[in-house]
Structure formats: structure tokens, C-alpha cells
Amino acid sequence: MNYALVTPCYIAVAALLSIGLYGVVSKRNLMKIFISLSIMETGVNLLLITIGYVPEGTAPIENANFTKYVDPLPQALVLTAIVIGLSVTALAIAMLISYYEKKGSLEYKGGMKW
Amino acid sequence: MRRYAGAAIAIIFFAFSIGIFMQLASYNDYEGSNYYYKNPVNGSLANESVPSHYVKETKNETGAINAVTAIVVEYRGFDTLGEVTVLFTSATGVSFLLYHVYKKLKKREANLILKEGSKLVLPFALLTGAYIFIHGHLTPGGGFPGGSIIASGFLLMMLAYPEFFVREKSLSYSESMAGSIFVIIGLLGLLFATSFLQNFIPIGKPGYLLSAGIIPLIYIAIGFKVGSELSSIVQKLKEVEK
Numbered sequence: 327m328n329y330a331l332v333t334p335c336y337i338a339v340a341a342l343l344s345i346g347l348y349g350v351v352s353k354r355n356l357m358k359i360f361i362s363l364s365i366m367e368t369g370v371n372l373l374l375i376t377i378g379y380v381p382e383g384t385a386p387i388e389n390a391n392f393t394k395y396v397d398p399l400p401q402a403l404v405l406t407a408i409v410i411g412l413s414v415t416a417l418a419i420a421m422l423i424s425y426y427e428k429k430g431s432l433e434y435k436g437g438m439k440w
Numbered sequence: 441m442r443r444y445a446g447a448a449i450a451i452i453f454f455a456f457s458i459g460i461f462m463q464l465a466s467y468n469d470y471e472g473s474n475y476y477y478k479n480p481v482n483g484s485l486a487n488e489s490v491p492s493h494y495v496k497e498t499k500n501e502t503g504a505i506n507a508v509t510a511i512v513v514e515y516r517g518f519d520t521l522g523e524v525t526v527l528f529t530s531a532t533g534v535s536f537l538l539y540h541v542y543k544k545l546k547k548r549e550a551n552l553i554l555k556e557g558s559k560l561v562l563p564f565a566l567l568t569g570a571y572i573f574i575h576g577h578l579t580p581g582g583g584f585p586g587g588s589i590i591a592s593g594f595l596l597m598m599l600a601y602p603e604f605f606v607r608e609k610s611l612s613y614s615e616s617m618a619g620s621i622f623v624i625i626g627l628l629g630l631l632f633a634t635s636f637l638q639n640f641i642p643i644g645k646p647g648y649l650l651s652a653g654i655i656p657l658i659y660i661a662i663g664f665k666v667g668s669e670l671s672s673i674v675q676k677l678k679e680v681e682k
Contacts, residue, residue: 336461344454352446373461378491385580386495388505388646397491398498398507405512406523409584409666413530416673420537423680427541 335376342369356425356432360418367411374400374407503643504577504652512582513655517637520658521622524665528619531669534676541680550600558600565593573663577652583659587666594671598678605675611668618665625654625661 342365349362378400386398426432494507494515504510512520572579573586597604625637632640637654644651 333462337458340454340457340461343457344450347453348446348450351449352443354442386507387578387580388499388507395495395507398494398511399491401508402511402516405508405582405584406519409523410526412670413527416677417530417533417537419677420534423677424537424541 332376332379332381335372335379339369339373339376342366342372354433354435356422356434359434360415360422364411364415367407371404371407371411374404499646502639502652502655503646504655505646506577506579508580509577509582509655509659510652513576513658514637514639517626517658520662521626521637524619524622524662527666527669528615531615531673534673538676538680548602550602554600558596562593562597565596566590569593569663569667573659574656575649576659577655578647578649583662584666586659586663587668588670590663590667591670591674595674598674605679606671608672608675611672611675614664615668615672618661618663618668621661622658622665625658629654 346362346364346366346369349365350359353359353362378397380394380396383394383396384392386395386401422432494511498507498510499505502510502514504514569586569589571586572581572589573583576582576586594606627636629638629640630636637658639653639655641653643653646652649656
């Protein structure tokens with residue numbers, strides 16, 4: 327089996343998840359934490375898509391020129407996950423705006439001491 | 441200090457996940473016309489009948505040539521109804537949270553290129569969005585990307601003109617109408633076929649625009665719903681900034 331296309335995708339998944347984790351752990355600005363969570367979410371979506379990949383498969387749209395198609399189910403699940411992620415981000419930003427109105431800053435203070 | 445600790449955790453996580461994913465890479469396989477999934481414990485191959493069924497039978501069962509659309513709207517249509525409900529709840533939550541926020545009146549004029557360019561782009565954005573959600577069963581895309589493109593056209597107008605706004609009432613009417621049409625089509629499936637959201641219209645000839653039964657109708661409703669909901673979210677967030 328040909329891993330040439332799949333391996334970089336898995337490396338990208340690991341990189342996206344690690345970058346998101348670094349942001350969540352090391353930043354105090356809440357906006358940056360939400361951006362890091364979005365990056366991690368992209369990594370998870372890419373992981374699901376990559377698991378459903380079939381070598382030399384094409385997009386699961388019926389076509390006379392192709393016989394191999396990738397697994398369509400993870401793609402449908404990721405479509406759902408993207409929309410849920412978007413609504414979570416919108417709600418988080420709305421909460422952040424009212425947080426800023428109350429505190430006058432986006433920094434998270436208290437809790438977690440390093 | 442936090443930064444170094446974060447970097448250390450991220451590097452350890454990176455190495456660990458690379459190790460796991462490299463194992464994953466050898467699990468799925470495809471032979472002949474069947475999907476195989478390798479058991480990670482004893483290495484035996486399991487015939488994955490679900491993706492094989494979706495790829496082979498979608499065209500005959502639903503009339504849609506795009507298998508992803510068929511799964512999203514028909515096989516797992518109830519899931520999509522829940523997803524649309526989540527989006528609706530989020531839009532409601534945004535307007536609820538931002539209701540009492542003090543609105544600063546700071547207007548910044550956009551430059552000429554953005555103003556004229558967005559006027560030029562808006563009709564094409566609306567047209568492309570409508571094209572994408574009408575052709576959801578034939579080409580990549582569907583209600584969610586199409587609705588997002590429509591909302592991004594409105595976002596561009598809001599960036600260019602501080603006074604531009606979409607009427608709140610028309611947004612909520614189109615959103616609630618689209619949601620009701622989705623549920624009514626599902627209930628008609630219960631009436632004329634056997635279950636909720638089942639196809640009750642002849643599926644026609646696969647590959648043509650008028651085919652696939654209820655899939656285009658539901659995706660048009662979803663496109664309107666997503667477009668109006670995202671526009672209303674963007675507008676709420678913009679009103680605070682204004």
C-alpha cells in the first residue's frame with residue numbers, strides 16, 4: 327500500500343494538535359486560547375478525513391472514469407463537526423465580548439498558577 | 441516559564457501522536473471493490489460493509505451521485521436536523537449574550553477599493569452560494585458551504601459600509617421558514633413513506649438537476665437557514681463593534 331500521501335497528513339494532524347495544545351497551555355489571552363482550540367479542531371477534522379482515505383481513491387461522487395472512492399462517511403461527519411465548531415466559536419466570542427465589557431481586559435487572571 | 445512548559449508538553453504530545461498515527465496509517469485498505477479495516481490487535485482484515493454499501497448503492501437508493509450529500513441529508517438526515525438546531529441555538533445565544541453589551545459608537549470609514557469591490561462582489565457571492573446549495577447532490581458542496589458563502593457576501597458589505605445592515609425581521613422570517621420546511625418535508629416522509637425524513641418523491645435520473653427526490657429541497661432549505669443564521673451572528677457581532 328502506498329503511504330506517500332497519507333504520512334504527511336498524519337504529520338500535519340500531529341503538528342496542528344501540538345500547536346493548539348501549546349497555545350492553550352501557554353497563553354493567558356482568552357482570544358488566543360479560543361484560536362488555539364480552533365486550530366486543534368482543524369487537526370481533529372483532518373485526522374478523521376485522513377483515516378477515511380483510500381489509496382488512489384477519488385472524491386465519492388459517481389464518475390465513470392473512476393472505480394475507487396474514498397470512504398464518504400468521515401467526510402459527512404466532518405461536515406457536521408465543522409458547523410458545530412463554528413457555532414461554538416461564535417458563542418465563545420460572544421461570551422468574550424461580555425467578559426471584556428465587565429473586566430476591561432481579555433487576560434485570564436487567577437486560577438492556574440505556574 | 442509557562443511558555444517553556446507549554447513547549448515541552450506540545451513536543452511530547454507531538455512525538456506521542458506521531459507514533460500512534462503511523463500505526464493508524466496501515467489500518468485501512470481497499471481490495472477489489474470492498475473496503476477492509478485491519479484489526480490492530482491480531483491483524484485480521486474485517487470487511488467494512490458500511491462504506492462499500494454507501495459507495496455502491498447510493499445512486500440506486502437515493503438518486504444522488506454525491507455520496508456525502510446522500511449520507512448527510514438522507515441516511516443521517518436526523519443528525520443534520522440536530523446540527524441545524526445547534527446552529528440555531530448558537531445564533532440565539534449570541535444575540536442573548538450581546539443584548540446588554542454597551543454599544544460604542546465608533547465609525548471607521550472603509551477605503552474606496554473595499555467599498556466598490558464589495559458592491560461588485562456581492563451579487564456574485566449570492567449567485568455562487570445559491571448555485572452551490574442547489575447543486576448539492578451533483579457537485580461537492582451543499583447547504584452549509586452555500587449558506588456560508590452567502591453570509592460572507594453580507595460580511596463583506598458590513599465591512600465596507602458601517603451603516604449597512606440586513607433587516608432583522610427578514611433574517612428571522614427566512615430562517616424560521618427554512619427550518620419549518622425541513623421539518624415539514626420530514627413529516628411528509630412519515631406520511632407518504634414509512635419513516636421520518638424518508639424520500640417520498642420519485643428519484644428521477646441520477647446525475648441530473650431534477651433528481652434525488654427530497655435531497656435538493658432539504659439542501660435548499662438548509663442553505664437559506666445557514667445563510668440567514670450566519671448573517672445574523674455576523675451582524676450581532678458587528679453591532680457591538682460599531
